[in-house]
Amino acid sequence: MNIDSLLLEKINNIKLQKRIKSSGKVKKFDGNIIFCDPFPAPIGSICFITDKMNNKIMSEIIGFNENHNMLAILDQNSNIVVGCEVELVDEGKLIEIDDSILGRVTDAFGRPLDEKPKLDMQDNWPLLGKIMNPLKRKPIKEPLDVGIRIINSLLTIGRGQRIGIVAGSGVGKSILLKMMSKFTDADVVVVGLIGERAREVGLMVEDLIENDSEKKITVVAVPADRSPLMRIRGANRATAIAEYFRNKNKNVLLIMDSLTRIAHAKREIGLSLGEQPTSKGYPPSVISMIPNLIERTGTADNGNGSITAFYTVLADADDTNDPVVDTARAILDGHIVLSRANAQLGIYPAVDVTNSVSRVMIDIVEENHLNSAVKFRSQVSQYLENKDLLLMGGYVQGQDKELDDAISMWPKIIDFISQKENETSNYKNSVNTLLDLYKK
Numbered sequence: 001m002n003i004d005s006l007l008l009e010k011i012n013n014i015k016l017q018k019r020i021k022s023s024g025k026v027k028k029f030d031g032n033i034i035f036c037d038p039f040p041a042p043i044g045s046i047c048f049i050t051d052k053m054n055n056k057i058m059s060e061i062i063g064f065n066e067n068h069n070m071l072a073i074l075d076q077n078s079n080i081v082v083g084c085e086v087e088l089v090d091e092g093k094l095i096e097i098d099d100s101i102l103g104r105v106t107d108a109f110g111r112p113l114d115e116k117p118k119l120d121m122q123d124n125w126p127l128l129g130k131i132m133n134p135l136k137r138k139p140i141k142e143p144l145d146v147g148i149r150i151i152n153s154l155l156t157i158g159r160g161q162r163i164g165i166v167a168g169s170g171v172g173k174s175i176l177l178k179m180m181s182k183f184t185d186a187d188v189v190v191v192g193l194i195g196e197r198a199r200e201v202g203l204m205v206e207d208l209i210e211n212d213s214e215k216k217i218t219v220v221a222v223p224a225d226r227s228p229l230m231r232i233r234g235a236n237r238a239t240a241i242a243e244y245f246r247n248k249n250k251n252v253l254l255i256m257d258s259l260t261r262i263a264h265a266k267r268e269i270g271l272s273l274g275e276q277p278t279s280k281g282y283p284p285s286v287i288s289m290i291p292n293l294i295e296r297t298g299t300a301d302n303g304n305g306s307i308t309a310f311y312t313v314l315a316d317a318d319d320t321n322d323p324v325v326d327t328a329r330a331i332l333d334g335h336i337v338l339s340r341a342n343a344q345l346g347i348y349p350a351v352d353v354t355n356s357v358s359r360v361m362i363d364i365v366e367e368n369h370l371n372s373a374v375k376f377r378s379q380v381s382q383y384l385e386n387k388d389l390l391l392m393g394g395y396v397q398g399q400d401k402e403l404d405d406a407i408s409m410w411p412k413i414i415d416f417i418s419q420k421e422n423e424t425s426n427y428k429n430s431v432n433t434l435l436d437l438y439k440k
Contacts, residue, residue, distance in 0.1 A: 022088040027068060029080050032272045034059060035068040036086045044127075046090040047071060051079040060092065060229050063273055072229050072269065093128070095237055096121040097244045102188065105205050105219040108234035113221055114209070125244040127236050129296040136301035140333075140360050144253070144308050145427035147183020148176070150351050150417050152430035154373050155336060156361040159251055160299035160306035163358070164259070164328045166313045167338035172350050173312055174204060175421055176338070177255050179349075181208055181217060183424040186253035186308065188245045189217040192238030195231050195261025198223040228265035235262045239296050246305035253308050254297055260314035263290065263324045279323045290324070291331045334358040347418055353380045365431075372434050379406040380413060412437060 024037030026049065034049070041047075041061055049057040049071075057078045063070040071086070096110060098121040105114040112118060140158035157163060167173045181189050191208065193201045201221045208217055218241060222234030235256060242254040256262075266286045267277075275283035297309040313328050313335075329335050334357050342350035354377060362370060383406040389395050390407070397404055416437065419425060425433070 024069065024086045026080060026082055026084040026086060028082070032072065033062075034071040034073065034080065034086070036071065038064060038067065038069050039088060041069065041088050042091060042093075044092045045088055046092045048087050048089055049073075049078070049080060050085045050087075052081050052084065053079050055079070059086075060233075062229070062269060070273070072227065072272070074227050074230055076227070093126060094124040095127050095240055096123070097125050097241060098123045101218045101241060102216060103209065103214050103218065105209065105221055106237075108220070108222050108226070108230045108237055110237070114205075123244070125240050125247075127233070127240050129240060129243050132301040134301075138299040138301075138304070138306070140299060140306075141364060143364050143427055144251070145183075145185040146180045146253075147185075147424040147426065148179055148349060149419050149425035149430040149433065150349060150353070151180075151336065152425065152427045153369075153434040154353060154376060155334065155351070155356055155358040156365050156369075156373075157308060157334075157358060158360040158364045159308055160297075161333045161358070161360050162294055162297055162309045162311070162331075164311050164313050164325075164332045164335040165338065166315050166325055166329075166335050168315050168340055171338045171340050171343040172348050173338060174200065174257070176349050177257055177310070177312070178204065178207055179419075179421060179424075180253070180310065181255060183426075184253050185426075187216065187250040188242075188252045190238050190242045190245075190252060190254045191217065191219045192235055192254070192256045193219060193221040193223075194234050194238075194256065194258065195222065195224050195265060196257060198225065224261070228268040231262060231265040232269070235293060239293060242307045242309075243296060246300055246307050247303065249303045249305045251306050251308070254310070256309065256311045258312040258314050259290065259293075259328055260312075260322075260324050262293070282323050287323070287327055290327050294328070294331050333360055342417075347414060348421075349417070349419060351417065353377055353417070354384065368435065369431050372438050375438055376413070376416075376434065378402075379409050382406040383410055383413075409437070 022039045024039050026034055026036050028035035043061055045061045047059045049059055051057050058074040059071040060074055061069055062072050100119055100121055104112060107113055140160045142159045144157045144159045145152060146157060165173060181191055193204060201223050205219055220234050220238040222231050242252045245252045263286050266289050267282050270283035270285045275285060277283055297307040299306045311328060313325050315322060315325055337352040337355040338350045339352035382403050386403055
């Protein structure tokens with residue numbers, strides 16, 4: 001098989017839209033960025049570089065100046081030297097998509113990772129989405145059932161809401177995501193596993209795809225060992241898939257794990273391009289990327305579709321004031337904080353009720369539901385604030401009626417919060433269980 005046949009086969013495998021004849025030669029390579037002869041191509045275009053072993057190395061244009069186009073390598077193990085030919089093959093603006101993506105696991109280019117037949121999708125959608133009129137977006141009016149009691153009842157999520165799951169490592173974040181993916185009543189579930197460990201990706205995919213809901217789930221997986229551009233493209237692809245199904249009037253649940261790894265990938269690219277680092281080494285392009293990605297989700301400006309999005313945000317060393325955490329919290333419609341203290345006590349999901357909030361809950365639930373949720377939060381706060389005093393024996397019952405109520409309710413509160421991984425609690429049952437706690 002000659003080189004042209006190999007090139008065409010590789011192009012077909014990644015479902016590029018068209019081949020464009022334009023080329024140059026490598027002038028400089030610093031290990032991160034390739035500088036080649038200038039040719040007309042927008043940022044994001046896909047190129048192949050023929051290395052000295054005659055392998056076709058995939059790359060993406062990330063910038064240009066008067067003298068050079070700048071590219072970053074998407075493939076690894078390359079043998080690139082000065083003079084290698086660079087060929088533009090696709091502008092990289094569209095992805096191929098249709099209903100056959102459901103039940104499948106793909107990479108950042110739509111290539112199957114699940115050893116099933118190659119996808120032959122007939123429709124397409126812009127990788128970076130379509131601009132919507134903010135004044136025409138539908139309001140959030142209906143709750144979304146995620147199958148988790150504490151979220152359904154105390155942090156009620158609306159269809160089209162964007163939520164951050166803020167957590168350190170090892171506090172049950174992945175289990176929470178799996179539960180939501182399997183138990184939700186959304187029409188379509190899109191899971192983006194971006195920058196996670198390959199072992200974690202394998203376990204998550206195996207659990208999601210081998211259950212009764214697999215025909216409404218699709219997974220885009222780009223592990224941590226892939227290039228930063230692949231990770232960013234994977235995040236954009238997962239979002240584009242969700243947008244496509246929203247455009248078909250579907251209620252979509254988008255789960256992105258994790259926003260922090262996407263920010264790390266963008267940081268690598270920004271620093272390679274010479275951007276000046278700011279807080280914790282993040283350049284300005286990272287802070288601008290996060291709202292651009294998040295604002296693509298939510299309700300539609302035409303039709304009745306919606307994208308309810310959950311973004312996990314890693315709080316390194318449990319620091320909830322990290323720049324990515326702060327930026328995400330400012331743009332999202334609420335956040336769920338997972339507590340290491342709860343996890344150490346064996347309370348799962350380890351949701352920190354007092355520090356978590358859903359900004360749309362007040363608009364979509366009934367008054368008696370809201371009142372019970374407020375009372376539940378108040379009792380959790382009362383108990384935790386006085387826990388040390390109680391353990392030291394410094395409090396005598398009868399001095400504070402509200403604290404007495406919180407103490408007597410604490411075992412029921414723990415039972416209410418706790419939920420096994422294979423146990424589901426739909427929205428109606430979750431709310432009724434909460435209301436029953438405070439029936440007189």
